[in-house]
Amino acid sequence: MLSQMTLEEKIGQMNQYNGFWEVTGPPPSSGDDATKYENLKKGLVGSMLNVHGVENVRKVQELVVNQSRLGIPLIIGFDVVHGYRTMSPIPLAEAASWDLEAIEHSARIAAEEASASGVAWTFAPMVDISRDARWGRVMEGGGEDPYLGAKIAAARVKGFQGDDLSAENTIAACAKHFAAYGFAEGGRDYNTVDISHATLYNHVFPPFQAAVDAGVSTIMNSFNELNGTPATASSFLQRDILKGLWGFEGFVVSDWASIEEIVDHRNATSRREAASIAIKAGSDMDMASSTYLNNLKNLVESGEVPERLIDDAVCRILQVKHDLGLLEDPFRYLDEDREKNIVGCEAHQEAVLDMAQKSVVLLKNEQELLPLPKEGKTIALIGPLADDKNSPLGNWRGRAIDSSAVSVLEGLNAYPGNHVLYAKGCEYLLEEGDYIAHPVINIDDRSGFGKAVDAAEKADVVVMVLGEGANQSGEARSRSSLGLLGVQQELLEAVYQVNPNIVLVLMSGRPMAITWADENIPAILEAWLLGSQSGHAIAQVLHGDYNPSGKLPMTFPRTVGQVPLFYNHKISARPWDPEADNVYLGGYVDGSVYPLYPFGHGLSYTHFEYDNLQVEKTGDQEFSVSIQLGNTGNYDGEEVVQLYICDRVASETRPVKELKGFKKVKLRKGEECSIQFKLGEKELGYYLNSGQFIVEPGTFDLWVGTSSMEGLHTQFEIK
Numbered sequence: 001m002l003s004q005m006t007l008e009e010k011i012g013q014m015n016q017y018n019g020f021w022e023v024t025g026p027p028p029s030s031g032d033d034a035t036k037y038e039n040l041k042k043g044l045v046g047s048m049l050n051v052h053g054v055e056n057v058r059k060v061q062e063l064v065v066n067q068s069r070l071g072i073p074l075i076i077g078f079d080v081v082h083g084y085r086t087m088s089p090i091p092l093a094e095a096a097s098w099d100l101e102a103i104e105h106s107a108r109i110a111a112e113e114a115s116a117s118g119v120a121w122t123f124a125p126m127v128d129i130s131r132d133a134r135w136g137r138v139m140e141g142g143g144e145d146p147y148l149g150a151k152i153a154a155a156r157v158k159g160f161q162g163d164d165l166s167a168e169n170t171i172a173a174c175a176k177h178f179a180a181y182g183f184a185e186g187g188r189d190y191n192t193v194d195i196s197h198a199t200l201y202n203h204v205f206p207p208f209q210a211a212v213d214a215g216v217s218t219i220m221n222s223f224n225e226l227n228g229t230p231a232t233a234s235s236f237l238q239r240d241i242l243k244g245l246w247g248f249e250g251f252v253v254s255d256w257a258s259i260e261e262i263v264d265h266r267n268a269t270s271r272r273e274a275a276s277i278a279i280k281a282g283s284d285m286d287m288a289s290s291t292y293l294n295n296l297k298n299l300v301e302s303g304e305v306p307e308r309l310i311d312d313a314v315c316r317i318l319q320v321k322h323d324l325g326l327l328e329d330p331f332r333y334l335d336e337d338r339e340k341n342i343v344g345c346e347a348h349q350e351a352v353l354d355m356a357q358k359s360v361v362l363l364k365n366e367q368e369l370l371p372l373p374k375e376g377k378t379i380a381l382i383g384p385l386a387d388d389k390n391s392p393l394g395n396w397r398g399r400a401i402d403s404s405a406v407s408v409l410e411g412l413n414a415y416p417g418n419h420v421l422y423a424k425g426c427e428y429l430l431e432e433g434d435y436i437a438h439p440v441i442n443i444d445d446r447s448g449f450g451k452a453v454d455a456a457e458k459a460d461v462v463v464m465v466l467g468e469g470a471n472q473s474g475e476a477r478s479r480s481s482l483g484l485l486g487v488q489q490e491l492l493e494a495v496y497q498v499n500p501n502i503v504l505v506l507m508s509g510r511p512m513a514i515t516w517a518d519e520n521i522p523a524i525l526e527a528w529l530l531g532s533q534s535g536h537a538i539a540q541v542l543h544g545d546y547n548p549s550g551k552l553p554m555t556f557p558r559t560v561g562q563v564p565l566f567y568n569h570k571i572s573a574r575p576w577d578p579e580a581d582n583v584y585l586g587g588y589v590d591g592s593v594y595p596l597y598p599f600g601h602g603l604s605y606t607h608f609e610y611d612n613l614q615v616e617k618t619g620d621q622e623f624s625v626s627i628q629l630g631n632t633g634n635y636d637g638e639e640v641v642q643l644y645i646c647d648r649v650a651s652e653t654r655p656v657k658e659l660k661g662f663k664k665v666k667l668r669k670g671e672e673c674s675i676q677f678k679l680g681e682k683e684l685g686y687y688l689n690s691g692q693f694i695v696e697p698g699t700f701d702l703w704v705g706t707s708s709m710e711g712l713h714t715q716f717e718i719k
């Protein structure tokens with residue numbers, strides 16, 4: 001194919017436009033859009049994003065296939081992040097399930113719906129490790145840990161792509177944002193990243209490498225600079241690591257206008273220079289900035305950019321189109337009947353309900369306040385998010401219908417044995433203007449407090465639904481505080497005065513610093529933003545029809561000042577020691593160094609007992625670990641058994657703990673089982689700053705338990 005293409009046509013394949021006109025309306029007749037429209041017909045566009053729906057996709061595809069000289073179809077991309085029409089929980093919530101099968105299935109459903117709507121390619125999974133709850137985009141990812149993150153990355157890629165990319169119900173995935181976007185300074189989006197290579201290799205790369213190993217078709221580069229080079233301009237990242245070391249054969253798409261932004265980073269003087277830098281660095285497709293289209297031809301003709309770089313990029317793009325079956329049949333995904341039957345179908349609601357239940361994390365449950373009885377109780381349901389049908393859909397909600405989620409009020413009303421008194425109390429902040437640039441307007445209206453307090457006074461138990469709305473996390477939604485916004489904290493305290501029997505249901509797209517609540521409120525449930533079936537999932541967990549099994553994929557801090565706070569930190573020579581009679585240690589004079597809830601934390605209504613931890617050497621650098629787990633409580637339940645290690649002394653310092661295995665097991669009450677893990681080179685070794693992977697002899701600590709802070713401990717030696 002390549003040999004039939006002119007240089008211009010080749011560069012066209014590397015050009016991606018955003019959906020720029022009402023496709024089913026008249027074509028644009030003047031201005032930029034008219035030029036873009038002509039470019040579609042000339043074969044100067046390889047891809048479009050944000051065009052969806054069979055009718056629309058058919059229109060643009062027909063234009064390109066029927067009118068351009070070679071008729072090479074477009075690859076249509078869209079951000080299908082946690083669902084297309086039927087919403088699964090936000091990805092951070094799904095990560096809390098630690099349930100790889102369920103996560104894969106959730107991506108499968110998203111792919112079913114997106115493909116039925118003509119979309120061939122999703123810009124997901126987002127696999128950026130982040131330790132910073134201030135960063136709004138933590139909601140899109142798998143949390144702070146590279147081991148868990150890598151497993152989830154692979155599961156999501158498999159879910160989207162299935163076994164056969166050319167099947168009508170699978171779509172190409174895109175692992176993003178390569179690389180280190182989650183390490184932005186101050187947790188501010190798009191900000192500078194300056195981290196060691198050891199952190200890059202040991203923490204940032206593993207989920208990307210796992211995605212590549214799982215056969216991901218595309219990778220998106222990132223907006224940030226990394227150690228002095230914009231990621232889009234980095235041949236270290238894109239050529240040396242991704243396409244070189246890992247042998248990635250798909251293509252790299254830029255992030256939105258990130259090629260042009262090499263100029264804004266002041267790493268290039270002109271867009272022409274930016275194009276030259278980006279193609280040499282290995283960015284294959286230009287999202288939205290037309291920098292390639294406008295400059296590459298001239299750069300090749302003047303000899304500044306070798307044509308073989310263009311050929312390589314185009315081959316990669318054509319290969320993915322081929323794998324999707326688009327070259328064979330450009331209209332492959334376009335079937336109106338399928339779209340009607342699949343998008344938003346009933347069966348998908350059931351599946352996202354299952355995922356939503358699995359994503360809930362029980363943070364605290366004193367005096368067994370939960371589960372709630374199903375009959376005879378008066379429940380006061382209070383809070384700005386209690387009857388919100390929109391927020392649970394989360395950010396990056398694809399083509400979800402606004403306000404289509406089941407609210408908590410609706411969920412509780414499905415248990416008619418209890419009497420529910422609902423009062424909103426206050427706003428969570430932002431009624432309007434969710435999409436404006438600086439959406440921090442504190443709403444301080446307390447007029448609803450009275451009704452809320454009245455309801456609480458009459459109730460046996462209070463369920464308060466507080467937290468963040470859908471657009472308080474996500475891209476460009478960073479925060480400089482991590483408490484409850486607006487007057488929600490005041491509402492919580494006012495209700496507490498009259499009835500402390502409170503279950504706090506926290507909705508959020510990130511870990512939140514709810515320290516007062518932890519000290520005073522007996523039961524707390526992290527419900528994230530759970531998607532279409534949110535209210536049913538929450539009500540079923542509250543009533544014990546689902547026994548919570550989620551575990552935090554990110555540390556919850558006590559105060560924003562502790563951030564970045566993560567479990568797999570280094571030890572330092574003077575770690576904080578609360579017992580020590582010495583001030584010259586790495587603590588805070590005004591607060592704790594410890595998390596509010598650690599990574600891996602999550603309670604169940606039942607109790608799990610760990611016993612008999614054994615390590616056996618099975619090879620040179622291979623060990624088998626076993627443990628006995630019993631369900632000694634009163635409910636059937638699921639536990640995520642977590643294995644952590646620490647390489648005690650190493651050539652380059654190692655984290656105090658690192659997750660190296662986990663298993664989610666279901667046990668009936670009274671049941672016991674034995675669980676095995678294997679540790680090999682991959683788990684025992686680490687990357688030096690030089691990028692070299694080594695396994696070093698010496699003593700290792702090993703813990704197996706219920707969170708990163710608890711567990712049975714032993715040691716083993718590598719000789």
Ligand code: BGC
Pocket residue numbers: 049079123176255256475
């Ligand atoms: C985001 C990407 C997204 C792209 C297209 C960018 O602003 O960073 O994650 O895929 O927009 O919507």
